[in-house]
Amino acid sequence: MTLLELAGVSVRFGGRAAVDGVDLEVAEHETVCVLGPSGSGKSTLLRVVAGLQPVSEGRVLLGGADQARVPAHRRGVGLMFQDHQLFPHRDVGGNVAFGLRMQGASRAAQQARVAELLELVGLPGAGRRPVSSLSGGEQQRVALARALAPSPRLLMLDEPLGQLDRGLRERLVVELRELFTRLGTTVLAVTHDQGEAFALADRVVVMREGRIAQAGTPLEVWQRPASEFVARFLGFDNVVPATVSDGSAVTPWGEVPVPEDSPRGDHRLLVRPAGVRLAADGLACEVESRTFRGAHVALRLRPAGGPALEAECDLAGAPAPGDRVAVAFAPSEVVVIPASQAP
Amino acid sequence: MAVPLAFFGLFFAYPVAAIVGRGLKTDAGWQLGRIGDVLAEPGIAGVLWFTAWQALASTALTLLVALPAAYVFARLDFPGKQVLRAVVTIPFVLPTVVVGTAFLALVGRGGLTQELWGVRLDTTVWAILLAHVFFNYAVVVRTVGGLWAQLDPRQEEAARVLGAGRLAAWRQVTLPALAPAVAAAAVMVFLFTFTSFGVVQILGGPSYATLEVEVYRQTAQLLDLSTAAVLTLVQFAAVAGILAVHAWTVRRRETALRLVDPARTAHPPRGTGQRLLLGGVLLTVALLIVLPLGVLVERSFDTPGGYGTGYYEALSRAGSGGGTFLVPPLEAVRNSLEYALAATGIALLVGGLAAAALTRRAGPFVRGFDALLMLPLGVSAVTVGFGFLITLDEPPLDLRTSWLLVPLAQALVGVPFVVRTMLPVLRAVDERLREAAAVLGASPLRAWREVDLPLVRRALLIAAGFAFAVSLGEFGATVFIARADRPTLPVAVARLLGRAGDLNYGQAMALSTVLMLVCAAALLVLERLRPDKTSGEF
Numbered sequence: 001m002t003l004l005e006l007a008g009v010s011v012r013f014g015g016r017a018a019v020d021g022v023d024l025e026v027a028e029h030e031t032v033c034v035l036g037p038s039g040s041g042k043s044t045l046l047r048v049v050a051g052l053q054p055v056s057e058g059r060v061l062l063g064g065a066d067q068a069r070v071p072a073h074r075r076g077v078g079l080m081f082q083d084h085q086l087f088p089h090r091d092v093g094g095n096v097a098f099g100l101r102m103q104g105a106s107r108a109a110q111q112a113r114v115a116e117l118l119e120l121v122g123l124p125g126a127g128r129r130p131v132s133s134l135s136g137g138e139q140q141r142v143a144l145a146r147a148l149a150p151s152p153r154l155l156m157l158d159e160p161l162g163q164l165d166r167g168l169r170e171r172l173v174v175e176l177r178e179l180f181t182r183l184g185t186t187v188l189a190v191t192h193d194q195g196e197a198f199a200l201a202d203r204v205v206v207m208r209e210g211r212i213a214q215a216g217t218p219l220e221v222w223q224r225p226a227s228e229f230v231a232r233f234l235g236f237d238n239v240v241p242a243t244v245s246d247g248s249a250v251t252p253w254g255e256v257p258v259p260e261d262s263p264r265g266d267h268r269l270l271v272r273p274a275g276v277r278l279a280a281d282g283l284a285c286e287v288e289s290r291t292f293r294g295a296h297v298a299l300r301l302r303p304a305g306g307p308a309l310e311a312e313c314d315l316a317g318a319p320a321p322g323d324r325v326a327v328a329f330a331p332s333e334v335v336v337i338p339a340s341q342a343p
Numbered sequence: 344m345a346v347p348l349a350f351f352g353l354f355f356a357y358p359v360a361a362i363v364g365r366g367l368k369t370d371a372g373w374q375l376g377r378i379g380d381v382l383a384e385p386g387i388a389g390v391l392w393f394t395a396w397q398a399l400a401s402t403a404l405t406l407l408v409a410l411p412a413a414y415v416f417a418r419l420d421f422p423g424k425q426v427l428r429a430v431v432t433i434p435f436v437l438p439t440v441v442v443g444t445a446f447l448a449l450v451g452r453g454g455l456t457q458e459l460w461g462v463r464l465d466t467t468v469w470a471i472l473l474a475h476v477f478f479n480y481a482v483v484v485r486t487v488g489g490l491w492a493q494l495d496p497r498q499e500e501a502a503r504v505l506g507a508g509r510l511a512a513w514r515q516v517t518l519p520a521l522a523p524a525v526a527a528a529a530v531m532v533f534l535f536t537f538t539s540f541g542v543v544q545i546l547g548g549p550s551y552a553t554l555e556v557e558v559y560r561q562t563a564q565l566l567d568l569s570t571a572a573v574l575t576l577v578q579f580a581a582v583a584g585i586l587a588v589h590a591w592t593v594r595r596r597e598t599a600l601r602l603v604d605p606a607r608t609a610h611p612p613r614g615t616g617q618r619l620l621l622g623g624v625l626l627t628v629a630l631l632i633v634l635p636l637g638v639l640v641e642r643s644f645d646t647p648g649g650y651g652t653g654y655y656e657a658l659s660r661a662g663s664g665g666g667t668f669l670v671p672p673l674e675a676v677r678n679s680l681e682y683a684l685a686a687t688g689i690a691l692l693v694g695g696l697a698a699a700a701l702t703r704r705a706g707p708f709v710r711g712f713d714a715l716l717m718l719p720l721g722v723s724a725v726t727v728g729f730g731f732l733i734t735l736d737e738p739p740l741d742l743r744t745s746w747l748l749v750p751l752a753q754a755l756v757g758v759p760f761v762v763r764t765m766l767p768v769l770r771a772v773d774e775r776l777r778e779a780a781a782v783l784g785a786s787p788l789r790a791w792r793e794v795d796l797p798l799v800r801r802a803l804l805i806a807a808g809f810a811f812a813v814s815l816g817e818f819g820a821t822v823f824i825a826r827a828d829r830p831t832l833p834v835a836v837a838r839l840l841g842r843a844g845d846l847n848y849g850q851a852m853a854l855s856t857v858l859m860l861v862c863a864a865a866l867l868v869l870e871r872l873r874p875d876k877t878s879g880e881f
Contacts, residue, residue, distance in 0.1 A: 052778050072781035073789075085779040089797040098793070102784035150784060 002064075003028045003186050004049065004154055009058035010210075011044050018044045020210035021058070026154070031180055031187040033201030035194060037233065041210040042190035043082070046156045049188065050079045063153065073102070078152030082159040084143040086131040092118070092142050093127030099150030117145040120179070137168050144176075148185070155180075157189040161196055173199045194234055198222065206230050228337055231270045237310055238276065242269035244336055252306030253283055256329045262336040273298065275333020276311035278319070282328040285309060287319045301327065347697040347716070347758075354751050355719055358730025359579075363572045365733065387557070391577070394553040397468060398537040401475035405532050406525070408476055408627060409483035415624045416484055417491035419617065420609045427625075428484075431632055432808070433862055435481040437816055439541025441836055441855040445635040446474045446546055448642055455638055470546040475539065477631055479532040486528040487521060489805055490767060492609065494520055527763050530717070533585060538578065538723065540819055554578045555819075558723045575726045579718075586717050636859065643852035647845055654849035658857070675835040675854070676861060679815055682831060685750035686757055686814035687807055693754065694761025694806065699791070701762070702769040716762050719755045724819025728752060731824050749831070752820040757810030764809060768802040769795065808865075815862060832858040 004026040011019040019041045026032045034042045047053035049060060051072035060067045067075060078099075086095050096117055097110045105113070118124055121141040134142060140161070147155055160176065161169040177200055180187050191197050197204050198218040206213045206221065213233075214226035225231035228239050242249040242256070243266055249258050251269055258269070285301035288308065297318040301309040311327060319325050416428060434442060450456045450470055494517060502512035518525075540555040547556070554574055561571040612618045646653040659673045697716055719727070731752055772795055780790040796803075818833040825834050832854065839851035 047778075050778075050782050052781065071786070072778070073784045073786050075782075076784075077782065079779070079782040081775055081779055083775075085773070085775045087776060087779070087794065098780070098785075099783035102780075102789065146783070 001028050002026070003030075003062065004188065005059075005061040005064075006045075006049070007059045007061070009045075009048060009060060010056045011041070011048060011053060012056045017041075017056075017210045019048065019055075022207075022210070022212055024205060024212065024215075026186060026188055028186050029184045030202050031177075031185075031189070031200060032203045032205060033197040034188070034190040034205045034207055035192070035197040035233075036190075036207035036213075037192055039209075040207040042192075042207050043158055044210075045207075046079060046158055046188065046190055049075075049154070049156060050077055051075050052079075076150075076153050078147035078150065078155040080143050080147045080155070080157045080160055082162060084139045086134075086139060086142060086146070088131060090131070091127065092123070092129045092131060092134070095131060095142055096127070096145045096149050098146060103150055113149055114145075117149050120148075121145045122175075136164055137172070140164060140172070148183075154186050154188060157187065159191055160189055162191070162193070169196070176200060206233065208233075224335055225270065225337060228268050228270075231335075231337060236270055236272060237308075238271040238273065239337070240269055240306060242267055242336070244269070249336065253303055253309070253329075254305070256334060257331040258334050258336055259331055263338055265339070267339045268337040270335040270337055271309075271329055272333040272335070273310045273312040275330040276301070276309055276327050277330055278311070278313055278317075279326055279328035282326040283309075285325055285327055287321050287323045287325060289321055290318060301325070303327075347693045347700070350693045350758075351715065351719075354731075355722075355727070355755055358734045359575070359722055359726055361734045362726050362730040363575055365568060365572070387574070390552050390554060390557050393551055394537060395581075397471060397475075397543075397551075397553070398533050398539075400468075401472050401479070401536040401539075402529055402533045404472055405476045405479045405483055406529060408631070409480045410487065410525075411620055412480070412624045412627065413484050413488035413491055415621055416488040418496075418609055419621055420611045421621060427628065429863055431484055431628055432481040432812065433636065433859055434477050434632055435479070435812055435816070437478075437855065437859060437862070439478070439539070439816075439818060441541075441639070441833070441851075441858070442474055442478055442635075443542045443545030444840065444851070444855070445639040446470055446477070446542075448638045449635050455634075468551065471539075471543055471551065473631070474542045474546055475532075475536045477635060478542065479535055480632065482531050482535070483525075483528045485805060485809070486531070486764065487524045489764070489802065490524040491517075491521060493768075493801075523767050527767070530585065531759075531763065534582065534717070537582070537585070540724070554581075555723050555725065559725050559819075562725060562729065571726075575723050579722055582718060582722065639852060639859070640856050643849065643856045646849060654846070654853035655857075657846065657850055658853055673857075675830050675832045676857060678825075678829050679832040679858075680861070682746075682749045682753060682821075683811050683814040685747070686753035686817075687811045689750060689754035690757030690761050690810035690814070691803070691807055694758040694810070695765065695803070697758070698762045698765035698769055699795075701766060702772075717759050719759060724756070724817070725823070727755065728820030728823030731820065746829070748824050749821055750814070752824060753814035753817045754810070755820075756813050756817055760809035760813060761806040764806040765799060765802050768799045772798050811865060812862060815858070815865070832861070 002025050004024070006022055006024040009019055009022045009024075010017055022041075022045065024032075024045075034045060036042045044053055048055055049062075051067065051070060055068075062075065062077070087098065090098070093111075093114050096114045100110045100113055114127055115124075118126055121144055123138060123141050123145070126138070126142075131139065131142065144160075147157075161172055164172065173196055179185075187200075189197075189200060191200075198221075201218060203215065204218050204221050205215045208229050214221055214230045221230065222234065225234060225236065231239055240251045240253065242251045244258055244262055244264050246264075247257060247260070249256050249262075249267075249269055256269060256271065283303050285303045288300040288302050290300075291298040293312075296312045297315055299311040299313060299319070301311055303309055309327065313319075412431070416424070437445075448455070450473070498516050498520070499512045502516045503509070507515055537553070538555045539553050540559065543551060543553045543556050544559075547553075552560070554577065558571050558574045558578070561567045561574065612621050643654055644650045644652065694716075731748060776794050776798075777787075777790045780794050781787070785793055815831075816833060817831075818837065821831055822834050822837060825831055830838065836851050836854050836858065839847045839854060
């Protein structure tokens, strides 16, 4: 069942549209992640749903009910702020209990729920600690517990792990995913980190300049970016104009094999770095730089014609900068991006 | 915003307009030509010039002396800090007449400095400047120090790490954060000294007069209402000009500051520099504040028959001082406390609402309102008091016999303090904290109570302290409207001072000492009330 529905939602600041005609549905128990660079309007979208930002156009429906006249404090949604916004004058327990107090829960019920949630987020017995004594990761957990405590029907997370260090982030993202699955929480999160989005979400929505550029499962978005923007935002830089015909395409890099079902005509073409393979024969390139990436080596190649190419190869036998190599393209890693959707 | 607007319209704009109208309007219509005539008088130009430059000099001197003290009170821990904080606030709540007299006893004819070194400073401008610094020291210490104590020292540390020297870090990080508070304090001091009355009246002698003194002379002594009205208008215009400049310079609004628990930003003095600074501040306080107060107390016990409590005993007798009073002067203590409490309540209500409204909205209208709230500080209190008498005397607003009249007039002076103190802190509360509360189910009112109130409680208490203090010490307006059988302390002191004789002078000193003690007690209670920890909720 659809819990949240946005229909043609626009938010304009002066003449600029921060959110521009967005349609979005989030089903119950689903985790949707809005992914986009800063300034793409994703945080504004959360504020719209929370009722903190009035819309210029469009409707917001929660459980089928129009929220136009419902103020923020009656929407029954949870929002975890980017920088947590814990109340500095209350201790950890006071922060977590805040929403319960607003609901008028009894003191005993509050205490029980606070203890339960602190246990849940891995901070048992921290109720009396002042928030100023918390580390970044602990603050994040307390903010999560505070948002979860009143059992919101929709939990929204604004850059939930943005300020944490990498190791913690990777651990927490798994924990969050498990937690939301276990609790059956409906989650709408925004992030600029694709790794975070793909790890967390059932469905990913990529935003650009206030519009939805692509929506789909993480796999779909990863495998078939809908536009050059999405491809580049996901970190793929091997994008060139191409004229596609049967089984191959003409590009500045020469002829590139494409998958069977690719659309014909003038389009854009993406080659994922894994699809650029060192070969005995093929496009002649000079190695510009080499970056060690753990399991593989990322190469930046300067071909004889066309823009620079990113490639991946094994550690063993990786060429050094300045070396001359030849590359061939693997059709399985080539995606034709239809020109009609390429902004 | 409606309540503060109505309050100011009814109890400020209306009486002042009425009194100006009475001075400038005859049966033949408005006599605007009078304005030119009065301003053309050479004496008046001199008054204008003196008023402006002594106010400027006093403000500069006060900032110079009090800013180090603001730092010391904000950032250093030392024994007796709380008591000392109350001590420096006492001068501010003393009636100006008493401040004048205390300095007269210190540096005037037969005063302490003349006895010791043969130096006399009265009838020089130095006595006036010193008294003004004495008087306004607390304004700077409390306004600037209150914010300074809550600034996160790590901001300065961040600048130090980025390669800024100690002074550069202070200038680049702390000073900009403090600037709105410093500007607010400077404007307050300038306004007080610009409209200075009692101090100049007593210490200035015949050669120095401010606008306010001249207004009083024209109203009460020469009964020349039209000249007084013109001068009131001039003062009003000047004050409006100052406030406009102020609004223009601080258009850049207070940025959201990182406010932290003041208890954690203070530390015991470290190193020679900080100890020297602390020593210097303590010495300044001793010479500038404790000494005049000490002389005042000394005089109150200095009866003709040697030291004794004779003057105090006389205070409790009705009809003492040759029929000056219908009731024992000591009654004035109770009157004063009741009036001041009521005035504080009104000022907090009106000022709190105004500050909340100013926090939520922006735009030129709001800036104008901001400035409007400061006007009562700059308009002649004499005019306000006299205006109350002639306007609030008929139904439906016949308040002449109501005891509320006095607190209303006193609250008028208290409101600007409440707004000035609350505004920087309210504006510094992060809007997203309110939003976080809203998302968790708090209505706007509830969010204000749960988020703003606890965070600004400290500022609110300081504001209450200020409002209480100025109400207690208010003289210019109260002297006109307090009923003869219900005098306040300052009015009683002035009545005693106005009569000749050692007994009256001694009783005035004794009553001033009582007023000083009442203020000190009230302030100490406030200091106690101040929560030491911002996180003391649970």
